[in-house]
């Protein structure tokens with residue numbers, strides 16, 4: 067061995083290598099040098115021109131698994147096993163040694179399971195004449211890579227994966243020469259992996275066009291994706307998607323390009339698969355959309371429709387039918403225009419509201435139309451949002467708003483009329499007092515009074531509608547009320563009408579003005595009788611408890627909160643036409659001949675029920691009769707009030723004495739009342755306003771026995787006046803006279819104290835009786 071090393075150092079000198087000069091310069095002797103190399107912890111090997119081992123140190127021999135004193139060691143290729151990557155890297159090192167250039171690669175070396183990764187460096191030693199005339203020798207040093215020992219198989223595993231990957235993988239030098247291809251690449255191109263390792267295949271010969279990044283002379287981005295075509299072994303081209311990464315050397319110069327290629331020949335199938343997926347997703351979305359969607363051709367013939375459309379708008383609609391046939395006649399032109407607009411300019415200008423559906427079951431919808439350009443054929447997509455419920459509520463709301471406005475108007479008119487009627491009736495009374503029954507004027511005056519009283523009745527109905535009448539509610543049993551009413555109703559309805567009552571078991575009680583509620587029921591039955599005509603028919607009255615939750619579940623705009631009681635009056639007459647059903651609760655709306663109907667029946671009923679905290683609804687199918695349903699709040703507790711007191715018998719003698727302050731802004735009323743009271747023996751002080759009344763009260767401090775006052779007056783109203791009077795003269799008795807309901811100002815009892823009430827219009831007798839009654843309570 068010593069001889070061999072001596073030779074080597076001899077080559078070194080003749081090769082003129084810098085390292086070897088240094089060795090000499092160090093002044094170390096050859097033996098010492100040999101010792102250092104032999105005992106180096108890193109494996110070192112000197113190879114000859116054919117790769118044969120000239121020398122291997124102890125560490126190399128150990129790495130090769132040689133035990134004992136043998137100096138014979140195997141070449142590196144015997145130690146390197148594994149995949150193509152290993153082989154390729156070894157090849158590069160061997161080539162470098164042959165080419166007399168330095169190189170470095172990572173190799174996995176070892177026997178059995180003890181494989182380790184080394185940085186293997188080839189240092190050329192130049193041509194050594196004494197041994198070989200032509201070929202150079204090289205020194206191989208092996209530096210153990212410290213980071214790899216934990217996973218000695220990782221490298222192999224990675225190489226295996228690359229080799230067997232389902233995509234093509236290749237690597238090429240800057241000059242285009244391939245230095246690695248995996249199996250897939252090899253199969254596609256028919257180039258054996260060995261041929262590539264031998265370095266004879268250029269990437270340019272395998273690609274139809276110069277692939278990026280060579281095309282840009284390595285100026286392309288370091289990582290990129292492009293399309294390319296690979297020349298197939300079978301002839302023809304394989305379309306590939308090519309992902310590349312440019313590797314740079316230590317100086318930053320591109321030196322290698324790694325490539326991954328995906329065969330795009332199956333792309334069509336991919337796309338078809340994708341398309342099928344998209345289509346099934348789309349049709350799912352189409353069907354579960356919360357709006358109806360219909361695709362139609364330019365003539366509105368249905369090409370496609372979703373499930374929501376059929377469920378919500380037209381169960382039986384089918385492909386090929388014309389969409390317009392499903393639309394209510396009145397809206398067809400709108401739909402036609404919308405489709406034409408969308409197809410014409412492709413714009414979608416807001417929506418239009420339509421009625422659509424099977425006859426008798428039409429629904430309201432908002433319709434949006436857009437153009438659909440589908441592979442040349444033109445069609446329109448119609449989107450329908452169901453707004454039936456919303457419309458219904460809107461209508462109900464508008465209706466209740468209207469009723470409120472009309473009520474206010476009616477109330478105002480009624481109030482003015484009451485003042486006029488009070489004066490007319492009052493003056494007739496005064497006149498009647500001066501004419502005896504035998505007098506020719508007597509009957510005329512009587513006629514005036516009677517007609518004024520009829521007018522007063524009408525006004526009372528108006529007030530009922532505007533909910534401004536005085537009610538006397540008490541807790542009552544509907545069952546009892548209907549039982550009592552039964553006979554009267556039968557008489558009213560006559561022989562041709564069957565009256566059937568179904569009264570609910572354990573029916574809850576209600577709090578209502580019995581007389582008014584009776585009026586409502588009579589009104590509804592008489593209307594039903596009139597509607598059915600001389601032929602007659604059947605009227606049913608049904609009562610039932612309705613729980614709070616059932617009430618809430620009903621499709622009504624407003625329901626009394628809590629438990630209710632239902633009174634239903636239905637008939638089998640002709641029903642109420644759609645056009646007028648929204649108007650029947652309005653005052654003066656009637657379809658009856660002049661003189662027969664006033665149009666106040668239902669409006670009165672409406673007002674009465676509303677005033678008692680309930681609601682009344684009507685439904686009617688043409689030809690199927692009408693159903694009126696009244697919901698009143700259930701009121702089971704006794705309110706302790708005795709039944710309405712029977713009107714006190716009027717005193718026979720209506721004359722009296724005392725000082726009365728009369729406050730009334732309406733001159734005719736004031737004049738009549740004043741005269742009437744004076745006629746009965748009272749002294750009357752007149753005031754036309756609250757302010758004037760206070761002055762008079764002050765001036766006559768303590769002498770005034772009774773104040774009679776209007777309620778609604780400009781500036782100071784009756785209630786404010788009373789509050790002042792309570793301070794000035796707390797014991798003064800008070801009677802309010804008003805065309806409005808007592809409840810309208812009774813809600814502040816504490817401050818107002820005790821007072822009596824006389825609704826307008828009143829007769830002279832009623833006035834005198836009330837005054838006598840209140841004054842008498844001295």
Ligand code: ADP
Pocket residue numbers: 589593594595597637639640641642650651655656657658662663664665666667668669691692
């Ligand atoms: P009137 O009875 O004086 O006409 P209403 O206010 O009581 O006034 O009724 C208003 C209109 O409502 C009636 O003229 C009629 O057209 C309609 N109506 C009321 N009840 C029914 C019913 N049961 N069937 C058909 N139409 C009805």
